[in-house]
Each structure stands twice: as C-alpha cells, then as structure tokens.
Amino acid sequence: MSRFDGYMLRQLLVFFGFFLLVLVGVLWITRSVSLFDKLIGGGQSAMVFLEFTALSLPTLIRTVMPMAAFGAAVYATNRLSRDSEMTVMLATGASPLRLARPVLYFGMVTALMMAGLTTYLRPASIQKLGVREAEVTRDLTAQLLNEGSFMHPAQGVTFYIGRIDEDGTLNDVFLSDRRNPDQPITYTGARAFLVRDDARVSLVMVQGMAMRYEAATNALSTTLFQDFSYDITSLATTRENGRRNLRGVPTTELMRTDTRAALEADHGYSQGQITEELHERIAWVLICIAVPLLGYATLMMGGFSRFGLWPQLLTAFALLLVMEGLRGAATSVVVNQPHYWWLLYAPAALGLLLTSIFLRAAGRPLRLFLSRSRAA
Template identity: 40%
Template structure:
C-alpha cells in the first residue's frame, strides 16, 4: 500500500514536470488537448521506470521506521529472529519491484518510445492541425509564423498571414484575403488569393513588394514529413533485439555488440531497486531502538542512496562511452547490496555499537 502511494506521488511529480514543456510546444503548434494527453500518457512508462526504485526505498524506510517506533522490531528480534531473517520479506518485496521495472525497461518503455515517435510523425504531417487555429499566431516550425482570422464552414481561410525567416535574417511574408490548404502528391500546399508577398533582404536592407491574384506556396519543405520514422534500438523491445537477424540489426543501424550493451544497460535500473529497498531497511535496522526516533538513520540511508545513484549515473556514462565496459552497469547494484549486507551484519552484532549508544538509546 505504501509503495503504491509513494509511486503515485513521485510519478505525478515527474509526469507533470515533463508535461509542462510538452504542453507549451503542442498547444503553441496548434495541436489539440487530445494529442497532448495521448503523448503524455506515452511518457508514463519511462517516468515509472525512473521512480519505482525510489518508491520502493521510501516504502521500506517508512515501514521499518513505524515498526521500530511501535517496538515491534524489538519484540521480533527478542523472539530470536536475526536481521538476516527479518530482511527476507524486504528482499522478496524488492524482487517484485525489480520485476515491475524489468517489464517496463525491456518492453513497455521501448514500445511507448516507438508509439510516441509514430504519433509525432503523424502530427508533423497534420498541417491542418498546425495551421487552422483561428485568431492565434502559431509557430509550427523554426522561424515560421502563421495567423488566420477566420475559418469558414467550407474550410476557406480568411485574412491570413504567413512569415518565414531563415538563419541569415532574410524574411518572406505573405498576406492574403482568402486561402485554401490542400494536400498534393508532393506535400501540402497553401493556395492564397488576392494578396501580396514581401521579401526582405537583410544583407542590403531592401524590401520588395509583389501583389498577386493567386499564389501557391509549398509547405512540405518546411516540415519533417516522414510518414514512418526509422526504427531505432532504443524503441525496440529486448526480446526482438535478441532474436534479430544481422539484416534486421542493419536496418536498426546497430550491431550485436551494441545490442548486448543496451540490454545490460536496461538491466541496471531493475537491479538498483533491490539495492535501494535493502539499504533503506538495513540502515534503519542497524540503528537499533531509540527513544528519539531513527531520523539520523533515515538521513544516513538517504545519503547512501544518493551515493549509489551517483555510481549508477557514472556507470551509465561509462557503458555509453564504451561497449567493453558493459559490466559497469551492474556495479551500482553490487555496491548497494554490499552496503546493505554490511548494515545487516552490524545489526547482527550489536556489541560493536558505541557504548554511549547502548547506554543512552538501546533497550
């Protein structure tokens, strides 16, 4: 129950943080709220894979602290249960969390990345969704601005403004009283009637004005109109990658060695969940009973988790730089489990605790 609560809180925090930038981009391009919610839902598997290990750590710390405050741990240990035996339930819990993150990392996250790429490609082709926003200036591309005052029921655009600025500072602007947006074989076209075009050259600061009765402007070169994005290893599930033939790997633009490195890297996050939960439990258990609570042990457990996370980030960078360092992906989990075992060993040998702690806090 507590794991679900902490997971929900962390997922919402990370999800809202990533959704804000996406909301600004999509709505600024004239996309609907439906497209925004669909793309943000596709980002949930990636968010969950990052926060479930932290949620497992928080749940283990919270439960252990409550058991200590209510003296239940003291009673259980007095009945003959060793710290190693008490950690068995936490270990089983961490295995469940690891399996959840493993399914996300190896299957659901690649699937969501693939679906997200397909959806973004569809939105890039949907010129109508990007252009047809009444009374608003939209920016569907870099240096591109479009405005339409009114859209009639027949689909005719009234009083439109289109401006394109390139990297040299040159600008081309169109004004027209009427326009139509049509799809041709070579891409979308904007047909404008009764208007003018203004060409501004930045190098010599000149402005040329040309009036027209009708003008056809190709919009395809302004956008990435690739219908189906090329598949990538990061958006392909691990089972498919492991069974891929050399020809399929060539289409993905990767090699067998890079695939093995990617799968090792995907194992990193699930195994870290075991270390995180065990560190949280073992650190609090090693602190023994205290009338003042276990806040010092909780802070120390958080510090240890931060150290392990720093090791995890360094390991990810090392594996990314060289495929020969694939074993580095497992070092953070090994280091975390070693820390947890050391804390359990300390809890199993209470005579090694400082004498002041035994006199002041221990029962």
C-alpha cells in the same frame, strides 16, 4: 510465509503504491506542462495529448520505481520500529537477517515489475511514441490552423491567421518566407484556403499582395493578385533521417548480433551505446532488489531512541545518492569503453554487499561484545 512476513509485505506494497503514485504524479505534472503547450498550442486535440501522456508513463514509472521501493522500505521499517513491533519481534529471538525476508520478497516483486517494464513495456511505448510523433509532425493542417498567434512551421517561415470561419475560411493571412536570405518574400491575403491534393498541401490566397526583397540590388518589388497558390508541403517537419530510436528497440533484438550490427552500421550507434542500453535494462531490475534491502538494513543498525532513527534515515538516503552517482558514472564509462559493461551492475552489487554487512552488524551489536569482554 509466516504471518509477520505477510503483514510486513502488505505494508511494503501499500507504501510502495503510495510513493509510486506521488512521484509519478509530480514528475508527470512537471513534464506535461511543456507537452500540453506544444501539442494544444500546435492545433492538436486533447485526445492526442492524453495519448502522448499515456505512452510516456512507462518511462516515468521506470525512473521513479527504485526511489518508491526505497521509500516504502524505509518508511515501513521506521514505522514498525516506532510502534515497537520490530522490537517485539527481535525480543522473540528473530534476527535482523530473518526479519529481512519480507523485504527480500518485496524486492523480488518490484524486480519482476521492473523486468516487464524495461524489457517490454518501455521499448514498445517509445517505439509507438516515435511513430505518433512522426504522424503529428506531418499533420501540417493542424499545425497551421491556429488563429491569433504567430507560428513557425519551419526555420525561417512565419505564418499568421487573424480569424478562422466555421466553414474553414482563413482571414487576414500573413506568410513570411525567409529561407532564402537573398530574396525574402512576404505574402498577405484577405482570405485563404487550405487545399489538399493527395500528399500535397497548397495555400490559396485571395485578394492579397506579395512583396519580394532583392538583397543584391536593395530593391523591393510589390505584386497585387486576385488569387495565388503557394505550395506549403515542404513546411511540414519530418523525422530526421528515419533514425531508429535505440531505446525503442526490443530487448530480444538487442541481444542478437545481426541487430546490433545493423544499428551500428545503418543508424550510427556506437557499440558502447548499444551495450550500455542492453545491460542498463538488466541492471535496473537488480537495483529494485538492492535498494529496499539497503534501506531496511541501514535502519536496523540503530537501537531504541526517543528521537527516532533520523541518523540512520540520513545515512540511508546518502547511500542511495552514492549508488545513483555510481550508476551515472558507470554509464558514461560503458558508452566509451563497452568492455567495462560489468560496471553497470556495480551499484546493485555494492548495495547487496552493504546490506549483508549491516545485517551482520545489527545481529551482533557492539554492546554484546562489550558485555562478553567484561564477563571475561
């Protein structure tokens, strides 16, 4: 590796880290607001929120990594051109294809990072996140111990606690059970206690009243009680059907025929969904190589201008949007028709093809051909 290659590669890595940090931070803040409200408002601790946030980071990083690599390549190339460093290298006889070598090294580095992220870290984090979500949803005590607000632990059930004492006593309890529309029941109690017996959770209310409404006879019956036990174990929300998350399946398992058959037969996934998930993980690795090369090659198409490389910058961003649109279209096609799996690699192939065309054109500018024709 020459000194210029190392110099440009260091700049690319620095800018890549900066753009990746900014994009992940913006996306994390956007998504963490709803997650914070859901977990903290549901009675969970701040450590649970931080754990869920850490487990979601691999997915966020995978989403923004190609954009960060593209932004780093475009920004570094534009900066080298603006500071005339690229012009000096071209004047020494180095071709745009030769100067693309550090960008290729940079793309290979980001591709290795993406390979580890998509094939191991992201599936493992999604699998762990699913386990923790199931544990949190089964933690009924944390869901209900939230004073001063109406909670809905299940469809048709409303629960309210006026105040919670330091010893765990619940005051001014209200429970409305409307799961049976023909006989809705409302319970109120001056005090209540949560009692756990193995997997069973009961709400023991003291000095309260139960009101039952009979829709058939349009009658309301009221019962006063000194103490009453209500089983609330069924209010705990659980994961539906124990279905395995396809995105959390390790890549090595997705490649096995028996695992694919089990996912299709036992968990209801189609062959197109399984094929799309497997090849998409590999396609993301190739995208990390094609995207920075395309950004660099597009900017090398422009000559010196006091106004900068704005036309080339806009063209590069437009091509990035085209590649993203092709990726989205290919995903929907492969899900319905899995034998078209090769379409998932079309955006990366298109990026590499345009890169070769642009670098060839940049190495042989139009004015060179015009000067040769005039001399002839």
